Amino acid sequence: MRDVYVVKHSIATSLGNSVEATWQGLWKGHRALDAIHRFHADRLTGRKARRIPDALPAARENRVCALTRRVLEQITPVPPGTCIIWAGIKGNAEYIEADQDIQMPYLPEHYHQWVAERLGIGPLGFDINAACASSTVAMAVGAQKIARGEYGSVLICAADVVTRFAVAGFSVLKALTPTACRPFDKARDGMCIGDGAVAILLADAATARKHKLDRLAHLSGxxxxxxxxxxxxxxxxxxxxxxxxxxxxxxxxxxxxxxxxxxxxxxxxxxxxxxxxxxxxxxxxxxxxxxxxxxxxxxxxxxxxxxxxxxxxxxxxxxxxxxxxxxxxxxxxxxxxxxxxxxxxxxxxxxxxxxxxxxxxxxxxxxxxxxx
Amino acid sequence: MNVNVIGGGWVTAFKWGRMTDGLKPVMAAGDPLVPPVEEIYSSPPVRYRRFDSYCQIGCAAIALALKDTGMDRAESTRPIGIIASTRYGCFETDLAFYATAREEEGIYASPNLFAFTLPGIAISEAAIHFKLTGPTFTVGDPIGQRGYNALCIAVDLLSSGTCRTVLAGWIDAGSRLLKQKAAGDDGVRGAMFIALSTAHEEKTIRHIRQENSELLAGSGMKITTLMDLVT
CATH class of the missing domain: 3.40.47.10 (Thiolase/Chalcone synthase)
Known part of the structure; x- marks a missing residue:
């Protein structure tokens, strides 16, 4: 079995459009809580979210694409033959909210193909949905494929955005906080949804060496x-x-x-x-x-x-x-x-x-x- | 890496069935026939009456596959995985849920429908009912490949030793509410699962092996869909 390494990564969160910006925001204790403006949420439990307000879609795209574009720009190029695994889970919500009348990606396979086109590589790969563990599972599946030698590199890519669909759903399940998200606090009262995107390139040592990619971390289990x-x-x-x-x-x-x-x-x-x-x-x-x-x-x-x-x-x-x-x-x-x-x-x-x-x-x- | 196929079951628009019955699935366009509850479950899943059609046919095919292997009853949990390929997933339920969420700012959105707005819920319902604690997730299913991606990942799980038994399959219920069908959609709907194992030699119906990135049947034929294993 081959060792698997994280060789490139990029993220976009409400704290910033890079890992460094997000890291700085975490360090400063930023909470980046915004009122939801895209739709009426005043009567729902969760009226606020962690948003990226300037993620505006191009024609025939949506906000998931806009966020994904940001992380792909930071990770390009990737080695030829890289397998792409898409792990966003509600990429159809914006399509549904637009009454299906506007052309945009609406199936997971559309996002997988869209990422491949942006990177200019063949549509090798697939999509994975494991609910809120999707990109974690995608990393495990991608790592397994590298470990047994099927691919030299795998790109895990995922994005999800704050939608009425998700806010209404989690709200009626009483999962959203009406106050502030406080993990592991005695007084915690729910979660807060956020916009976010990630791209992670995994590779074996030989592929990293061949393409002069720094091994940033070892994904060992x-x-x-x-x-x-x-x-x-x-x-x-x-x-x-x-x-x-x-x-x-x-x-x-x-x-x-x-x-x-x-x-x-x-x-x-x-x-x-x-x-x-x-x-x-x-x-x-x-x-x-x-x-x-x-x-x-x-x-x-x-x-x-x-x-x-x-x-x-x-x-x-x-x-x-x-x-x-x-x-x-x-x-x-x-x-x-x-x-x-x-x-x-x-x-x-x-x-x-x-x-x-x-x-x-x-x-x-x-x-x-x-x-x- | 050699893997044993130890059973299978399916639900199509034509009929439902099991591998050891000697039947072959007939893939047909249209709504899948859902088997009577008493024919496939010793007792129905707790939330069966709330299941959407995607969940009904997915769980039914898993139940038939487990029944085919004799593993449909257990007193305690078992580390068996379920991997399903799907193209549309739970799109019909997504649309139905959003119809409840668009009025009155969403305060009357249906929590029950929201709970079914992920494609993995069907296989998780089966995991709960049959006490299966292995990996459960869905993968995309390009046209014509019904179940192939799930099969490849299931074999990966077996070859890595993560599981000794995995159910690999395909579920698609489509959606009448979806205005735009995916490219190349032939209208075939249904669900099919086979049980793969590195153990249970005595139950083996056929063998498959993994060579590089390809799956081969015992005869050496390259496997490109799940149908290659049940016909």
């Missing part, structure tokens, strides 16, 4: 599971997430004691965050080590969330810093000593990151400092 418990709610004991995390750590050759930080899904909903804290206790016992979530700052970016988390993890390893969990005021007891509203110095060599979604899906990745 991955795991995927299902709770087999409930469609919209996570299992209370975190058993499914434990399976995914243990599979990822096992592949990376890490024991729980070796694992040095955890980037949580941390949506700020009561049930998700409780489930994650239960899983952390089940895997790591009472060991205190850095745990963080970026959703208090950038919101929940749906299909793009896992990829954005992974990019932040790669950047954290390089910068030797753990970003603050923006919004946290009074941590849950199981979060105390782990999650912090302050940035933390970090000298570790690995971070595990995970995401969970509707349908009981869980996925975890281990990112490590590249051994030279």
């Amino acid at each position: 991955w795991g995927i599971s299902n709770d087999a418990n409930h469609i919209t709610g996570p299992s209370r004991d975190g058993a499914g997430l434990v399976m995914a995390m243990e599979a990822a750590m096992g592949m990376a050759g890490l024991s729980p004691d070796d694992t040095q930080a955890f980037c949580a899904h941390g949506t700020g909903t009561i049930f998700n965050d409780s489930m994650e804290l239960a899983a952390i206790e089940a895997v790591f016992g009472d060991r205190r080590f850095p745990v963080f979530s970026i959703k208090g700052a950038v919101g929940h970016t749906l299909g793009a969330a896992g990829g954005i988390d992974a990019v932040i993890c790669a950047h954290a390893l390089a910068q030797k810093l753990i970003p603050p969990t923006v919004g946290l005021q009074t941590p849950e007891s199981k979060a105390a000593g782990r999650v912090s509203p302050q940035a933390q110095a970090f000298d570790g060599r690995n971070i595990i990151t995970s995401n969970s979604g509707f349908g009981g899906v869980n996925a975890a990745l281990v990112l490590q400092v590249v051994q030279i």
Whole structure:
């Protein structure tokens, strides 16, 4: 099996159009909360979102395309023969909201082809939908294809935007915060949706060398599971997430004691965050080590969330810093000593990151400092 | 890497069936026939009455495939994965949900419909009912390839040792509400799943093997759709 590396990445979030801008925004504790103007949301629970207001679509495109264009511009070129995996999950919402009367992409295959055309490479690849763990699962699937030698490089690309479709849906499920997103806080009361896009190029060592690509992080383990418990709610004991995390750590050759930080899904909903804290206790016992979530700052970016988390993890390893969990005021007891509203110095060599979604899906990745 | 095909089931506009019945699926345009609940489930899934048509046919084909392998009943969870290819996914339900969300600023949007607005919900409902805790997600399904992408990823999961048994399949219910069909849509609707395993040699119906990026049947024939394995 070949080793898999992150060799290029780019993100667009409400904090900025690059990993550096997003990182600076996290560091400063920016929350970038905007009122929703594109549609009436005054009577919904969540009236605000983390938006990128200047992402305006070109003709026959939509805001998902506009955001994706931003991350592709930063990652071009990619090696010929790169497999593209699209992992945005609601790319049809804008089409539906336009009453299907305006020409724009509306099926996942359209986005996959659209990305291939923008990059000028063949339409090798496919799309993946694993709810809010989509780009995490896409990274695992892409890494597996590189590891067994099917491809030298795989591009994971995802974008999702704040739509009436999503805001109304999460609102009636009572999942949106009426106040502020506060992951792992005792008083948390829901999540906040955000615009976001990500592009991550994975490659084996030979492809990285051939195309003079820096190996930014080693993707050394991955795991995927299902709770087999409930469609919209996570299992209370975190058993499914434990399976995914243990599979990822096992592949990376890490024991729980070796694992040095955890980037949580941390949506700020009561049930998700409780489930994650239960899983952390089940895997790591009472060991205190850095745990963080970026959703208090950038919101929940749906299909793009896992990829954005992974990019932040790669950047954290390089910068030797753990970003603050923006919004946290009074941590849950199981979060105390782990999650912090302050940035933390970090000298570790690995971070595990995970995401969970509707349908009981869980996925975890281990990112490590590249051994030279 | 050799993989055993240990069972399969399908639901089409013509009929439903299982591999070990000796039947061959007939792919036909039109709405798939949904088998009677008592014919495929020992007890129906908890939320069966809320299922949309995409979920109904997807779960039915998974139930038939599991019944075909004798693995449709279990006391505890099992690390079996489900990977499904789909082109339209739950588009019909997306449209139905949005119809409830567009009035009154969305305050009367249907939470039940929203819960079905992801294509993976159908296979997750099956995972819950049959206690399957392996990977569950959907992949795109270009025209004419019904299930091929899912099959490739399922074999990847088996070859990496992630799972010892995976259900790979295809689900498409289309949408009557969608104004614009995808290019090349031939109107065929239905669902089909086969059970693949690196174990259960005694249940093996046929073998497939992975060579580089290709899947080959035991005869050496290149596999390009799921149909190649059930006919």
